[in-house]
Amino acid sequence: MGKKLKKRLLAAAEADFVICLYNPSSKKRYDYLQKACDLILKYQPESLVCATVSNIGREGEQKQIYTLRELRNAKVDMFTTVFYRQLPDKRNQWSNGDTKRISDMKKHAEYLIFAGTSEGRKLAEFLQEHQICAEVCVATEYGEKLLAATDYIQVHTGRMTEPEMENYIQERSGAPFQAVIDATHPHAAEVTKNIRTACENTGMRYVRLLRGQIDLSAFSDLVTFPDCESAAEWLEMQNGRIFLTTGMKELPMVAERISDRERLYARVLPQPEIFPLAEELGLSKKQLICMQGPFSKELNVAMLREVQAKFLLTKESGNAGGFAQKAEAAKEAGSVCVVIRRPVQEQGFSLEEIQEKILSVEGRTFQS
Numbered sequence: 560m561g562k563k564l565k566k567r568l569l570a571a572a573e574a575d576f577v578i579c580l581y582n583p584s585s586k587k588r589y590d591y592l593q594k595a596c597d598l599i600l601k602y603q604p605e606s607l608v609c610a611t612v613s614n615i616g617r618e619g620e621q622k623q624i625y626t627l628r629e630l631r632n633a634k635v636d637m638f639t640t641v642f643y644r645q646l647p648d649k650r651n652q653w654s655n656g657d658t659k660r661i662s663d664m665k666k667h668a669e670y671l672i673f674a675g676t677s678e679g680r681k682l683a684e685f686l687q688e689h690q691i692c693a694e695v696c697v698a699t700e701y702g703e704k705l706l707a708a709t710d711y712i713q714v715h716t717g718r719m720t721e722p723e724m725e726n727y728i729q730e731r732s733g734a735p736f737q738a739v740i741d742a743t744h745p746h747a748a749e750v751t752k753n754i755r756t757a758c759e760n761t762g763m764r765y766v767r768l769l770r771g772q773i774d775l776s777a778f779s780d781l782v783t784f785p786d787c788e789s790a791a792e793w794l795e796m797q798n799g800r801i802f803l804t805t806g807m808k809e810l811p812m813v814a815e816r817i818s819d820r821e822r823l824y825a826r827v828l829p830q831p832e833i834f835p836l837a838e839e840l841g842l843s844k845k846q847l848i849c850m851q852g853p854f855s856k857e858l859n860v861a862m863l864r865e866v867q868a869k870f871l872l873t874k875e876s877g878n879a880g881g882f883a884q885k886a887e888a889a890k891e892a893g894s895v896c897v898v899i900r901r902p903v904q905e906q907g908f909s910l911e912e913i914q915e916k917i918l919s920v921e922g923r924t925f926q927s
Contacts, residue, residue: 560594561690568595572602578643581709584635585688592641596631599643603627613639637684668694668713670917671728671736673754678768678910679742685914687711694736696727699830724757735763740913742768746874748902767907770877775898778886783875783898790872790899791816799869800824802862804885805899806874807833813872814840824866826850853881859888872897 571578578599583592599607605628613636614620625633627643635641670686670693672679679695686693687709696715719727728739741754751767758765775781784790787805791813794801803813803825810825817823820841827833829849837847848862863871871889875898876882889896908916 560588560591564690565598568598569601572599572643575603580641580643582637582687583639583641585637588688592633592635593631595641596627600627600631603643608644610642610644611635611639612642615640637688668692669737670694671739672696673739673741673743673750675743675747675750676768676770678770681910682740682742682768682913683712686917689918691917719753721753721756724753725760728757728761728763738764738766740766740768741907745770745876745901745905746899751905766913767905768913769905769907769909770880771909772901773875773877773882775875775900778883778890778896780890781886781896781898783900785900786902787812787899788816790897794870794872794897797870800867801870801872802826802866802868802894804871804873807836809899810836811840814842821846824848824868826862854884856884856888856891859885860892863888863892863894868892868894870895870897872899874899875901 568578580592580595583595605626607627609625609627609630610622611625611630611633612620612622617638623633630641669691672682672693672695674680674683674695674697683693683695690711692711692713694713694715696719698718699716715727728736739754739758741751743750743754755765757763775783782793784793787809794813795816795818800822801813801817801824803810803823805813807825807827807830810827814820814823823842824846825837825842826848828851833847833849834844837844854862859871862868871885871894873882873885873896874880886896886898888894
């Protein structure tokens with residue numbers, strides 16, 4: 560635990576502040592909650608009322624009340640929020656609406672991350688764990704739910720055009736970002752182009768976070784295409800049901816090229832906008848499987864057999880995107896795996912390389 564955080568905890572405990580701790584524990588910081596409780600115990604009684612809430616606003620939300628002494632040995636993780644609250648007494652006459660807040664821990668964000676992949680979410684969690692401030696841009700409200708804002712991570716929701724990206728970066732001219740990190744999907748070529756152009760026009764350092772590629776030659780019986788359109792046109796000439804795992808964005812491109820829409824079954828993220836889109840494309844609700852991955856080989860096999868799919872359409876998304884599990888499932892289920900290859904071969908860094916660069920540079924001056 561850093562000296563600054565210790566100093567803040569001691570000051571807040573001595574002043575009888577309500578204290579709220581986000582992300583109190585991880586594999587590397589397994590004893591941070593015990594350390595925090597020991598510091599607070601220097602000024603607060605063991606009977607201090609405390610509480611934990613895990614998975615706030617998500618499925619499986621749980622709450623628990625403790626005394627400060629009990630809390631010291633409680634099991635928590637990075638999805639838990641811890642609250643310390645002094646009950647009213649002669650020293651402290653707070654009302655419910657008069658709770659005090661800790662000093663603002665946020666500094667100017669050092670990095671701007673355009674997320675959209677599991678790697679982007681992992682990078683944000685890494686920065687939070689190391690108390691490095693960043694702003695993270697996600698395209699949808701669903702992406703925002705998967706990446707909650709914290710003391711060190713600010714989340715911006717909504718798609719941006721290239722000029723809007725430039726304006727967003729230029730607004731920080733007084734305290735510029737160390738770098739803009741593009742952690743968008745490898746198939747989001749247009750978004751990557753816009754981010755790169757915005758960085759070039761503003762003189763900002765651009766860093767591409769690459770998702771690891773997979774060797775397609777290691778899989779047998781794949782049918783590959785350079786883009787979604789050509790894959791859909793080939794599928795139109797075949798017979799049999801098609802199981803789409805390419806996402807909501809590609810669904811119209813495929814549906815518009817398949818004359819018999821009853822052949823289509825799409826697995827998509829559970830977003831509200833999918834239902835009006837499906838209706839517009841002539842797809843019924845039974846043709847949608849709305850789920851959040853990751854998906855095992857066994858679950859993919861079960862879904863292929865359930866819809867009696869002869870074809871599985873997927874992107875070349877790498878191990879993080881579950882490509883191997885889909886390709887192996889298609890082979891076991893007797894389906895043909897149709898693959899949309901990556902649009903471009905990019906230069907950049909892996910998640911681990913970027914994390915190492917962030918931590919190793921003196922003064923956190925990122926060198927790409």
